[in-house]
Amino acid sequence: MSSARVKTLWVILALLPVPVLWCFLFESGSLNRARDWSMDLRYRIRGPVTTEAKVVYVDIDSLSMSKIGNFPWSRAYLAKVARTLIEEAGVKVVGVDLVLSDAGLAESADINYIVQGNRELAAYLWNDPPVVLASSFSAQVSTDINGNLIYRQLPRVAGELPPIHEIEGPEVPAIRVVPGQPPYSPGSTGLIDTEDRGVRRVPLWAPTDVRTYYHLSVEMLRRYWDLDIDGVRVDGDRLLFVRPDGEVLRSVPMLRGQMLELNWFSKWDSPDHNPRISFYDVYAYASALETDDPEVVATGEAFFAQEQFKDALVLIGPVDPLLQDLATTPLDENAVPKVGVHGNALKTILAEKYIRRLDTWQIYVVVVLFSVLVATLAIWGGHRSALARLVAVLLVLGYVGLSLWLFGSQHLVLPLVTPVGSALSMTFLAIGWQVVQEQKAKGRIKGMFGTYLAPTVVESMINSGKDPELGGHDAEITPYFSDIQSFSSFSEVLTSSQLGELLNEYLTACTDIIQAEGGTLDKYIGDAVVAMFGAPVDLADHAYKACLTALLVQQRLDELRAKWTAEGDKWPDMVHRMRTRIGLNTGKCMIGNMGSRTRFNYTMMGDNVNLAARMESGAKAWGAFTMVADTTRVACEQHGGDRIVFRRLGRITVQGRSQPVPIHEVTGLREQVSDRTLECLALFDQGLEKYYARDWEGAAALFKRSAELEPLIPGQAPGVKANPSLVYQKIVAETAAKPPPPDWDGVYHMTSK
Structure with a gap:
């Protein structure tokens, strides 16, 4: 491997x-929460599922509330609707998704009116018809007949159950038929609770101190199959519906030994899957059967003869939004009546389309x-x-x-x-x-090639994912050339190890500053440093950055000279006086990979590159250590303002060029240049004007005065042999001794590189 x-x-x-x-x-x-979202996604992608289970909803809706009135209703309405559905329509079971207790009765309610309705309902329920009323643990706190608080909570089989005698039963139907006497409680009731009041899981059973209570859907199916109470059994993680002869009609899987995970078969508002009828309509047609008008009776009979009622399971439940029994479902983004929970529980068991999950260890x-x-x-x-x-x-x-x-x-x-x-x-x-x-x-890779190529070039090569290719393009940049003054004499005095140590320290300082200011190192030629500003990384202020770099290099060299001097006899005197000259020019150059197909270098070429090199070599003739062409000064001031202080040195022609080039010395940063130096520059510029005006005496006088204020004076500044004022004193003297012709334009012609 x-x-x-x-x-x-x-x-x-x-x-x-x-x-x-x-x-x-x-x-x-x-x-x-994320798991529930993923389940909803499954349901909505799957869509509705058709089953043969006949579940019909009778809605306590807005129509019913407007016709019959607000709650509490007389329970005689419920008795008539349930009796007619079973006896006339052939419905197998009726389930009521309302807890018929006295807890919801207002003090202003007409007790006699309520009791009369209760008697009619109790009389109907006395013969144990297939009607299942609701019971619930969801009423967390209620009171008994003596006014004592009763705390109810769904007992979770998966948790630690208290002793059975301590488990309070649910709130059950209470049908008071005699004022002041205990209410009648029918035996056929079913839980309407859900797990955490949601719509995904329902408790199929719950143990209490009274008896085992089953879910509304379980009780309805028990009556649907005409089973005794013993026909429903809990067997581990299964709930069984068993006939007296032992035939198992359904074996329902339970989560945590109690919960049924519902399979939602359709959206609530789906007439094909959820046939719905208004409670009032059923009541009205039931009343029609009691009239003496044969045509009205026939209308009622036709209504209850509909096929959808035959052998159906009917759920009577609140759907009016004012009753606030609403919730979203896996298939309904907007809240819908929660009576649909019990309908889908019935369908899940009847169709045996149970939600199946992997065991925990399998997950x-x-x-x-x-x-x-x-x-x-x-x-x-x-x-x-x-x-x-x-x-x-x-x-x-x-x-x-x-x-x-x-x-x-x-x-x-x-x-x-x-x-x-x-x-x-x-x-x-x-x-x-x-x-x-x-x-x-x-x-x-950078470590290997960064010693030969500029880091920006290496980075560009890595990021592009392409091998470098030969070729170049034109771009405006500022080439940078520097060279140590009289470096050839260093090798005569220093040993090879000393020369290497000195040169490495100097070149490291120069390179760090160049790259810190956004420049790209091109190459070293002995002690010379060749760099460019503006390529391969674009710099809008490349001229300013180049000028700033030149000043920072000169300042760093001042620090190095002080360091070398402090090291005593380690270095000879010429090291203590070491100076470097820098030349800059700004203009169009060709940049790119130059060389053979197997070995090449990212570099620059062109006339403007050559001119930058002439600025460096020509600086010696003018007593300057940083000299730039006028294009660099203009571009620098465009982006750097007046922060860089320049000294005009005149106009020259370099070898290989016929057009004169204005040249300037980079004197320093505005915040660092002293008033004495600024006065020197002003006098020098005046002397230059006198010189161009052929006023040799005036020019000589001004250059003499500026020479006294020069920041670098031979004999005082280490390594300084001349300065621009001294150079122009000599030029003026030579020109005065041998005046130029009348068409003289003040341009100085350089004859060497």
Whole structure:
């Protein structure tokens, strides 16, 4: 196995805590909201599912409230509707999604009116028709007949149950038929609670100190199949519906030994899947049967003869928004009546389309294996790395698609959020590690080639992913040339080790400043430094940066001379007096990779490059240490304002050029130049004007005065042999002795490079 493969293996092993963490989050319930969202996604992609289960809803809706009136209603309405549906329409079971207790009665309610209705309902229920009323633990606090507080909470079988005699029963129907006497409580009741008041899971049963209570859907199905109370049994994680002869009609899987996870079959507002009728309409047609008008009776009979009623399970429940029994569902983004919970519970059991899930240990295996596989493919190296990454992406997409398909076709919930989240997290971390390793590799490339190429060029080469090619293009830049004054004499005095140490320290200082200011090192030629500003990285203020760099290099050399002097006899006197000259020019140059196809260098060429070199070599003739062409001064002032102080030195022609070039000395930074120096520059400029005006005496006098104020004076400043004022004193003397012709334009012609 290659070293790269071994590294990949170690990375995957090091990241195994990631899927373990996701498994912990899954187990702790921290991902429940995301899991619910993924379930909703499954339902909405799957769409509605048709079943043969006949569930009809009788809505206590706005029409009913407007016709009959606001609650509380006389329970005689309920008795008439339930009796007619069963006896006339052939409905098998009626379930009521209302807890008929006295807790909701207002003090202003007409007790006699309520009691009369209760008597009619009680009289009907006395013969135990297939009507199931609601009971609930959701009323957290209520009072008994003596006014004592009763605390109710759904007993969770999966938790630590208190002793059975301490488990308070749910709130059950209370049908008071005699004022002041205990109410009548029918036996056929079912729970309407849901887990955490949601719509995803319902408790199929709950133990209490009175008896075992079953869910409304369970009680309705018990009556639907005409089973005794013993026909419903809890067997571990299963709820069984068993005939007296032992035939198991349904074996319902339960989560945590109690909960049924609902399978939602359609949106609420789906007439084909959820036939709905107004409670008032049913009541009105039931009343029609009691009239003496044969035509009215026939209308009622026709209504109840509808096929949808035959052998159906009917749920009577509140749907009017004012009754506030609403919630969103996996298929309904807007809140809909929660009576649909019980209808879908009935359909889930009747159709036996149970939601199936993997065991916890199976989920953990899927999470770990899937995460490891995806992360490994994502960072797989070699010539097939791109294919491996593509397979990783397809694997994630395929897994998501598989989970959606299995749910739609098999009602099997393949974990989605935990394995995908774990796989992506592990992959991102693995890729992050890979990026770090690649950056280290790039760093090694920079370390190898950065000594030969400018770091910006190396970076550009790495980022482009392409091999360097021959060729160049024109761009405006500022070439930079520097050379140590009289360096050839250094080699006569210094040993080779001393020369190397000195040169390395000097070149390091120069290079650091150049690159810090955005310049690109081109090459070293012995003690000479060649650089460019404005390429390959564009710099709008390249001229200003170049001038600033020149000043910073001169300042750094001042510091080095002080350091070398402080080192005593280590260095000879010429090192203590070492000076460097710098030349700059700004203009169009050709830049790019020049050389052979196997060995080349990123460099610059052109007339403006040559002129920059002439600025450096020509600076000696003018007693200056940093000399620039006028194009550099203009471009510098355009971006740097007056921060850089220039001294006009005149106009020259260099060897190989016929056109005169205005030249300038870079004197210093405005904030560092003293008043004495500024006065010197002013006198010098006046002397230059006198010189051009052929006023030799006036020019000589002014240059003499400026010479006394020069910042660098021979004999005082180390390594200084001349300065511009002294140079012009000599020029003026020579010109006065041998005056130029009348057409003289003041241009000085340089005859050497």
